[in-house]
Amino acid sequence: MKKIYIKNLDDYLDMDITVDGFIDKIRDLQYVQFLILRDGTGKVQVTIEKNDDNKSLNEMVSSLTLESTIKVTGKLLKNDHVKQGGKEIIPTDIVITSTSLSELPIDIKNKDKALRETRLDYRFLDLRREDNNLLFKCETLIEHAMREYWTNNEYIEIHSPKISGASAESGAEVFKLDYFGEKACLSQSPQFYKQMAMASGFNKVFEIGPAFRAENSHTSYHATEINMADVEISWVNSVDDVMDEQENLLRYVFTKLKDTYGDEIKRLFNVEVTDAKEKFPRITFAEAKSILKEKYNYVAEKADDFERKEEELICKYAEEKYNSSFIFITKYPFSARPFYHMLDENGLSESYDLLFKGLEITTGAVREHRHDILKSQIIEKGIEPDTLDFYLEFFKYGCPPHGGFGMGIARLMMLIFEIDNIREATFIYRGPTRLNP
Numbered sequence: 001m002k003k004i005y006i007k008n009l010d011d012y013l014d015m016d017i018t019v020d021g022f023i024d025k026i027r028d029l030q031y032v033q034f035l036i037l038r039d040g041t042g043k044v045q046v047t048i049e050k051n052d053d054n055k056s057l058n059e060m061v062s063s064l065t066l067e068s069t070i071k072v073t074g075k076l077l078k079n080d081h082v083k084q085g086g087k088e089i090i091p092t093d094i095v096i097t098s099t100s101l102s103e104l105p106i107d108i109k110n111k112d113k114a115l116r117e118t119r120l121d122y123r124f125l126d127l128r129r130e131d132n133n134l135l136f137k138c139e140t141l142i143e144h145a146m147r148e149y150w151t152n153n154e155y156i157e158i159h160s161p162k163i164s165g166a167s168a169e170s171g172a173e174v175f176k177l178d179y180f181g182e183k184a185c186l187s188q189s190p191q192f193y194k195q196m197a198m199a200s201g202f203n204k205v206f207e208i209g210p211a212f213r214a215e216n217s218h219t220s221y222h223a224t225e226i227n228m229a230d231v232e233i234s235w236v237n238s239v240d241d242v243m244d245e246q247e248n249l250l251r252y253v254f255t256k257l258k259d260t261y262g263d264e265i266k267r268l269f270n271v272e273v274t275d276a277k278e279k280f281p282r283i284t285f286a287e288a289k290s291i292l293k294e295k296y297n298y299v300a301e302k303a304d305d306f307e308r309k310e311e312e313l314i315c316k317y318a319e320e321k322y323n324s325s326f327i328f329i330t331k332y333p334f335s336a337r338p339f340y341h342m343l344d345e346n347g348l349s350e351s352y353d354l355l356f357k358g359l360e361i362t363t364g365a366v367r368e369h370r371h372d373i374l375k376s377q378i379i380e381k382g383i384e385p386d387t388l389d390f391y392l393e394f395f396k397y398g399c400p401p402h403g404g405f406g407m408g409i410a411r412l413m414m415l416i417f418e419i420d421n422i423r424e425a426t427f428i429y430r431g432p433t434r435l436n437p
Contacts, residue, residue, distance in 0.1 A: 007041035009076055009087060018073045019044065019089065020097070022128070023066055033061045036084060037072060040133055045088040046072055057094055067100035067108075067128075116423060123428060123437055131268045136427065138261050139413055143208055145256040146229055149249050155204040155231075160193035162186060162210060165390070175214045175224075186212035189406060192391050194232035195340070195367060198402040199394040204233045208409070216432045220421040221359060221411055225430040232404035239350045242364050242403040243282065243328050246354065250326075251276045257416070269417050280326040280354070281318055288314050288329050304333040312358040329353045339381040340374065341365040342403075354405075357415045364405030371395040 004017055021039035035046040050058050064070070074091035082088050105121075107113040108128050119126040126132065150157070163179065164187045174185035190207050197205045207230045215222060231249075236242060254276040257265075262273045283291075292298045292310055295317065300307045306314070306329075318327035331348040334341070341349040342365065351365035368374045374395055378385050385392065414425035423429040428437065 005041040006037070006039050006044050009042075009044060009085070012076050013078055013087065015076060016074065016092075017076050017089070018071060020071045021069065023064055023068050023070060023100075026061070026064060026066065028062055033058060035061065035064070035070075035072075037070070037089075043084050045082050045084045046074070046091055046094075047088045048091060057091060060094055060096070064096070065100045065102045067104060067125075068096060069098045071095040071097055116421065120423060120429060120434065121437070127427075134261065134264055134268055135413065135417060135425065138257060138265070138416075139409065141257060141260055142253055142412070143229075143409070145253045146206070146208070146249065148256075149252045150204075150206045150231075153204070155206045156197070156202045158190070158193065158197055158202070158205045158207050159209065160187070160190035160207060162212070173214050175212050188213055189228070190230050191340070191406070192394075194230060194404055195369075195391075195399075195402065196394050198232055198234050198367075198369075199397070199399040203235065203400075204231075206231050211406075218432060220423075221414065223410065223422055223426060223429060223431055226411075227409040228406050229409060230404065230406045232402060234400035234402045236366055236401055236403045239330060239352060239364070239366050239403065240282075242366065242405060243280075243330075243352055243354075246362065246364060246405050246407075247276075247280050247326075265417070271416070271418050273416065274325055276326070278322070278324055280328055281322040281324055282328040282330060282352075284331040285329055285333070285348075286331065291317055305336040306353075306360070308359075311355050311360055315355050315358040318355070325357050327355050329355065334377075337365070339377045339383065340367050342368045343377075350403075354407075356412070357418070359411065359415060361412055361415065362405050362407045364403065366401070366403035369395060369399045369401055 004012065004019055006019065006021065019037060019039070021037035023035055024038040024043055025036035027034040031050050033048040033050065037044050037046055048054055048057050048061055071094070072089055072091050073093040074089045076087060076089050078086060079088050080086050104125060106119055106125055108125050111119060111126070111129065163184050165184060174188060176183065176185050189211050190209065194205055194207070209228060211226050211228045213224055213226065215224065231245065233242065233245060254274055258273040258275050265271055265273055292313055296313045298310065298313060300310055314327060314329065318324045330352045332351050332353070334343055334347060334349050337349040337351050341351045344350055349365060351363065353360045354362040354364070368377060371392065375385055375392060378388060410422050410426045414422050417425065419425050
């Protein structure tokens with residue numbers, strides 16, 4: 001049987017139909033009863049007159065509770081007086097498919113009436129809100145658009161392992177586990193395996209998958225389990241090639257998002273989605289520090305990286321000077337970058353951060369692909385090369401110049417929709433104090 005969704009009801013006017021959904025609202029008046037039915041695609045009014053013919057239906061409706069689920073069979077009629085889409089269902093039968101308790105633990109129509117942690121405890125109810133439903137429809141579209149861009153441009157999709165040898169990661173920030181008597185950990189990133197793909201002759205690769213960070217961080221923009229979009233491309237000439245590729249990807253994604261859901265996002269989130277058509281500005285790390293000092297009189301304690309406040313101010317600068325929500329910051333000091341970033345003639349990394357609406361969403365770079373230099377940079381970082389033998393092996397037999405980037409999906413969603421906390425932009429959040437639901 002073909003399932004009928006509420007968003008498609010205009011195709012069934014004056015027809016007998018069956019529709020399923022949650023009970024969003026009940027009005028039990030003297031002469032008539034109204035139900036508002038919701039199925040995740042929209043809402044429709046069900047109208048039941050109170051009379052002898054409808055006695056059993058009237059009694060059933062009087063006993064219903066909000067958020068119970070029902071199956072309604074009846075005729076769909078046009079009615080211009082109905083606020084809910086100008087149509088209503090006149091039922092001949094209603095079947096209760098599940099019953100909700102009369103009192104919900106949270107108010108799903110007004111998130112401000114419950115603490116965030118309480119809403120996260122009852123995330124399955126919190127997600128019933130219309131804005132949350134839209135949020136994850138948009139995330140689906142964003143990931144689909146990314147894959148569409150990559151496949152259209154001859155990328156290969158990879159699925160890297162999420163269990164790694166402990167020596168492959170940085171120790172303190174990994175989740176350690178026992179692997180049949182051997183030490184192992186959950187992967188922080190597919191970085192090493194993306195680079196292995198470059199050494200394997202895969203010209204361009206992508207992956208969307210989980211990553212795990214054992215950081216005891218309680219900020220509004222960190223999580224211990226994240227969903228990452230990762231890219232690596234061969235035969236790059238400079239870090240600009242990597243930035244160009246990410247910019248093209250995001251422009252494709254944002255245009256799709258704006259065209260498909262722009263009006264709904266404006267209605268439910270009061271956010272105007274950018275189409276990202278303007279070129280993203282690019283400035284060096286040193287230039288950014290100078291701007292922060294001269295324009296905003298702000299000098300941070302950290303000299304080789306940015307503090308959160310600095311990211312906000314640089315994004316404010318990008319909005320004021322370039323009318324852009326995005327800005328690339330390049331040429332970070334090597335002290336703030338991992339060993340595998342390539343260095344220029346001045347010892348600065350051929351890397352970048354992409355900032356968006358006041359927060360870093362991406363670190364990207366050209367990677368060091370020359371075995372001898374890579375090994376020396378490992379030693380410079382105070383790492384014992386023997387612990388990375390498996391990784392160094394990738395570069396002994398020829399490897400193309402390459403670069404890439406990684407981008408957290410939930411952080412991107414948080415910033416697009418101007419949500420104040422990553423917990424709200426994650427389907428099920430994991431943090432230092434949250435392991436349930």
